[in-house]
Amino acid sequence: MSNRVAVVGVGQTKYAAKRQDVSMAGLVREAAKRALDDAGMGWSDIDAVVIGKAPDMFEGVMMPELYLADALGATNKPMLRVHTAGSVGGSTAVMASHLVSSGTHKRVLVVAFEKQSESNATWALSIRLPFTGGSVTGAGGYFAPVIRAYMRRANAPDHIGIKVAVKDRLNALRNQYAHLKLPDITEETVRESPMLWDPIRYLETCPSSDGACAVVLADEDTAQGTPNPPAWILGTALRSEPTMGAGRDTVNPHAGRDCAKDVYAQAGITDPRNDFDCAEIYVPFSWYEPMWMENLGFAEEGAGWKMVDDGSTSFEGDMPINPSGGVLSSNPIGASGMCRFAEAALQVRGMAGEHQVDGARKALGHAYGGGAQFFAMWVVGSEKP
C-alpha cells in the first residue's frame, strides 16, 4: 500500500497573451508563491521541486529548470523536469505524486509553465525534420480531420462545437485568472468567426497564453495540519501510444480509455457520470469536449455530443465540465494540463471561488498531448481514502 498523498496548495498566475511584466523566473515564482501561501508553507518547507513544460523551443531555453532552480527555491534540493508534450502538466503532477507516495519526500512543489510570448509556438511546432514532409499546420491542422471523423461517426450536428465554445467562455467570466474574457460571446459570434481549420473556427480554438500553475503535494501527516482543506489524490494514471499505427483510433484513443480505466479502478469510480461532481478536461478545440466525454466513459460511444446539446456539461448542468473556462479560455501549453489537475483539486477543496460547483466531492483532472496519444489523469476527493 503506497502512502496517501494530498494537494494542500494551489497557485496560478493571471493568464495573458503576453506577460511582459515578468521574466520566466518571475512567472513561475508568482504561481509557486501562491501555492505555498495556500499551503501555509515557506520555501524552506519544501523537500523537492518538480517542473514541467512543453517543448523547450516554445521559449528558446534549453532545459530551463537549470536557469529556474533558485527562483523556485530548489537550491541544494532535488529538482526534476518532466516533458510529455501537451499532457505534461498532468504527467508532472503524477510524477510528483509518486515522490510522495513512495515515501521519498513529504512536501513537493510542482510547477508547470509556458511563456509562449518568448518565442513562437507555431514555428517551434512546424520545424521540418530531415527526410520528412513539412506540414506547417500547427495543432489545429492536425486535429481538424480527427474532429471531422468524429462528427461523421457520431452524426453530431455542427452547432455542438459552437455550444462548447460559448459555454467555456462564459465559465471563464467566473475565473479571475482566465485569459479570455468574452462577456458578449454568443453562438452567432462563434459561428461567424473565421474558419481556421475546417471544422474548427477561430472562436472554437484555444488562445496562446503565458502563465504558470503550481501545486503543493504533501503526505498524510502534513496534509492534516495545513490551514486549508486538502484534496486527497484517489488515483493517478499515465498512458501513451504511438503517433501512427494501423490499430490506432485517433477519435477515441485506446490509451485514453486505458488511462481512465486504470485511474477509475484506483479511485473506486464505477459510473463516472454519477460518481464525479465535475471534471476539468483538456479541450483545446471545442469538439474535444464531446469526444472526451465518450473516451472517458461519461457517455456511450456516439452520444457525447448529446451531453453538450442538453446542457449537462454546462455550469448549471448535472456534470459541469471545465467550470474554470478550461483550455479554451487559458492555454499556457505546458501548464494547461496542471491547470486541469489543480482546478479539480480546488473544486473538491471548496476553494474554486465564483466557479465553485456546489458540494463537489470528487473530481477528475485530465490532460492529453501529442497526436492525442499521451494521457495523464488524476482523481481527487474531499474525503481521505
Place this chain on the structure above:
Amino acid sequence: MRRDVAIVSWASFETPSEPARNEVELLLPVIQEALGKVGLTQRDIGFTVSGSSDYLQGFPFAFVGALDAVGAWPPIRESHVEMDGAFALYEAVNVLQEEGIDTALVYAFARPSRGELDRTLTLQLDPYVVAPLWPDARSLAGLQAQALRDKGIDVPDVPPTQVSDGGVAVVLAVGDRARTLTDNPVWIRGIDHRIEPSSLGVRDLTVSTSTETAAKVAGATGAQAAYLHVPYPHQEHILRTALGLNGQSVDAAAGPMMVGGLERFAAAAAAISAGKATRAVAHATSGPCLQQNLVAVLEGAS
C-alpha cells in the same frame, strides 16, 4: 524505500557521429538487447521512462518519435524527462514503489553531432542576461578549471567539448521479480540528486555541494569503485573530493549528452555483475559546471 529495486539488465551504444540512422533505428537494438538479456518484451514492462533533449535533436517532441523504438502498443504506462536518463531512472525507482508495477525500462538517447553542441548548450543559461552574450560550454568549463588553478590545484587543460551520439537502456525490477530475471541483480541501495543555482557567480565552482549532499542522502560510503559522469577532465577532482573518494577505483567518462549519466549506471552494474566490486557509486551530472548531480549506491548480492 519499501521495495528493493535492482538493475537486472542494460545495453548501450556510443559512436562519434551517427549520421545514417534515426533515433528509432539507433535505440531499437539497444532496447532489444537490454530486454532480450532477461527474456522480457515491452509487454512485460510496468513503467517506461526516457531522457532526452529536443535541442540536441534539433526539433520539438524528439521523444515522441523515439517511442516507436519500444513499441507502445497496446498503450503503455510511460513518461519522459528532459534530462539525462539517470534522472529518468530516479523516477522509475519511485514509481516501482507502487504495488503492481514490478518492472521498468529506462532509456536515453541523443545525437548532438547534428549541431554545434558548444553553442547549443549556451541556451541552458539565463536567457535574459547571460545567454545573449553566447558564452559556450567549453568556455564556462574553462572558468571552472581556472578557479581550481587559482586555488593552487593543478588540473588538466579543458579539451574541446566531447560530442558523441548514442543510446542506453537499463531494465529495473523489484525484489523477487529481479531475482527470477537474473542470478546477479544489482541493487540500488540509495539514490538522491541535488541542484545548485544557475548563476555561476553565486557558486563556488571549485566544489560540488550538490554532489556532497546527494552522496550523503544516498548513503554513498563504503564503495570500492565509483563510476563518475565527467564532461570535462578537471571536474573529476571536484567530484572525487565531494564524494570523499580515496583509494577507490574511479572510472570517469563523459558519454553522449543525456545518455552519459545513465550509462554510468550500466557501467557500474556491469562491474558489480562481473565481480569487480560488490558496492559501487554511480554518478550523473547536468548543467553548466556540474550544476546538478545525482548519486546512487549499487550493490551486488551479499
